[in-house]
Amino acid sequence: MNVRLYIWQRLTAALMVPLLLVHIAVIFYASRKGLSAADILARTRGSVSWALFYGVFVSAVAVHASIGLRTVLTEWTPLRGRTRDFAVIAFGLLLAVLGFRAVVAVVLP
């Protein structure tokens, strides 16, 4: 793995730690308060803060997981060079599209 990818993987990992903690705290809060899906959507719909929070989270996961998958493919498969990089970029884009679709579903009014 080159230095740039190494740094991006650590940066996205460090970014995901606080986001993950907030996400888990929100899950605990919602379940302890017995919030329904409608209650949760009433809070998230139209919220720029939640859109930014989950948008950044999805971006970090897509970048982090693709770089990680690149290492796994290099170690465990004969895939190399452009074929491998094309596969992980496609994987990252798929994660990003699915993730942003979910974010849009909870924040769009």
Ligand code: HEM
């Ligand atoms: C807070 C969440 C996360 C943290 C702190 C984290 C941290 C890390 C770190 C530090 C590495 C580098 C390990 C190494 O090179 O020795 C790594 C590798 C990796 N991560 Fe994550 N990660 C997180 C979430 C995720 C998620 C959500 C995915 C997948 C959807 C993922 C997939 C991978 C993969 C595939 C690798 C490569 C493993 C390897 O190099 O052998 N990680 N992660």
